Amino acid sequence: METVWSIFHYGFFQRALLAGLSVGISCALLGVFLILRKAAMIGHGLAHVSFAGVAIGLSLGWLPLLSALFFTVITAGVLVKIRQKTGLYSDTVIALVSSFGFALGILLVSLSQRINVELFSYLFGDILTISSLEVIVSILLALSLVIIIIVYFREFLYTTFDPEAAQVAGISGDKVELLLTVLSGITVVLGMKVVGILLVVSLMVIPAASALRIARTFRQALLGAVVFSLGEIFIGLCLSFWLDIPAAAAIVLLSFGLYILIVLLTKRSAQ
């Protein structure tokens, strides 16, 4: 008899799991910082920009993953520079940059009539066609992200919780902001094949928000976010097969349900 675990024998599913879990770690760690810095929407903005990056790659015949990485990282840098130079609110800059990215993407898509089908797999995620190269890039980038966060942990912590003390200690808030934004851009691009451009911000926000509800210390929050994220992506991918539903929907709805549950439970215990 076929067991429910037979799905793990398939190469495409193993690749989806590996890519999903490494993206999950990156998203969860960044998400905690972004939420605390009230910059959660940056993931959403950069996702729109990555849409243009994918469209560039598809219309020029480059690997969409690489063109999206390149374009999103550059734009993330520009975004931070604009904000720091003009003193605009970051959500204003995000809205500006993301609408630019999306408009550029729409233009490229309309010029090339042949890329529509493949574009869908980036908009909504496509766990069936994650290549080995994409898995390797995801794992390597997730590893480097973890290392960067460990190395610059003090800088991230200070600038997030006490910007003035950070300044006194000689830590450049602008540089940390730039680093975090660029890392978010990379992570968004890695997440798009798993849950799609339209939902990738949820991987950053929901597990981190859940962990922040119940964590007592900052380290607990980081660890909790990673645990939630890994669990939700793993179970979500399995559910997508067992219940025959899209993987992105399974993962996001599962994490959202868990978040609501945690909110309800923590409310009761607070009373």
Next chain:
Amino acid sequence: MKNFFGPGFRRSAGFFLGLGIFLLVITCSLAKTTWTTFPPSPPGNYFPCHSAKKLKIVATILPLQEFAQAVCQEKGEIDLLIPPGVDIHSWSPRPSHLQDLAQADCFLFVGKDLEPWISEIRNSVTASSLRWVEVAQVLNVQKDRISLPGAYHSHHHDPHLWLDFEIDVKIIDLLVDVFSEVLPEEAAYFRQNGQRYQDELEKLDKLYAASLANCRQRIFVVGGHAAFGYLAHRYGLQQIALSGVTPNAHPSTRTFVEIIKLMKNNNIKTVFVDPFSPIRLAKALAAETGATIVTLNPGVLFPPEKKDQPGIFLSIMRENLEKLKNALGCQ
């Protein structure tokens, strides 16, 4: 943490909502202008065929172009509307295309399952003597329409009816009738030309039936959309496709796994794909099953340089037959 849903969040949420509505409005108004600002065709140009004694015909896809060319020979000038190599299911016309249409005598198209935009442009191209020829009218609605092309259900009729050569014969009859109405003095000529092409189609049909009669395997797998339902139906084959009758649908994980299992159980070692479609999914399927990828042409895709080569549809169909025989292990 508590300020997560504070003013910053509301402000940016509002901004994105506004941006979305703005984009929606722009998209809608653009879509509107495409249809309404179409310039009327110049007067005095409505009956070019009567002065030149040449039919001016526009056909949406290659098979229809070739059928019309075969019937008219030098008495017709046939333009292909959808450029070769473009996905015929997602293509839609621009205003310049409508201008070309307004000057034609006949416009040949398959039907609403392939060209859903026809009903929209019909109102824009009124001031001409253009004949709208929907070739799907030759189908016997009860008997011929195929709505379940693969193993996985879809809500659309299969539009790829030109892959049934008996239906093609009926389409030629229809074209002969329509062209004879426009140019009655050439009716006998059209009939004779049509008959010659119909003979070719009947020969090809017999060749298909004979070649595909004794095969080790009667299932073939398409790593794209289910374009070959009519072909499969006519020769008693079964088509299993990753997507439905249009390329937009994406298979679910479970569908994908079921096709992998089916291929392994039946020892199927070929995944067919369109020559010009993205093949990421087909590649994933082939990698999972150790199969090879072979192109199978639904008859509408061909390199642009071959656009005017006579009989290209028939030669594409002959190539397809060889590939099918190989994949199915036919004697």
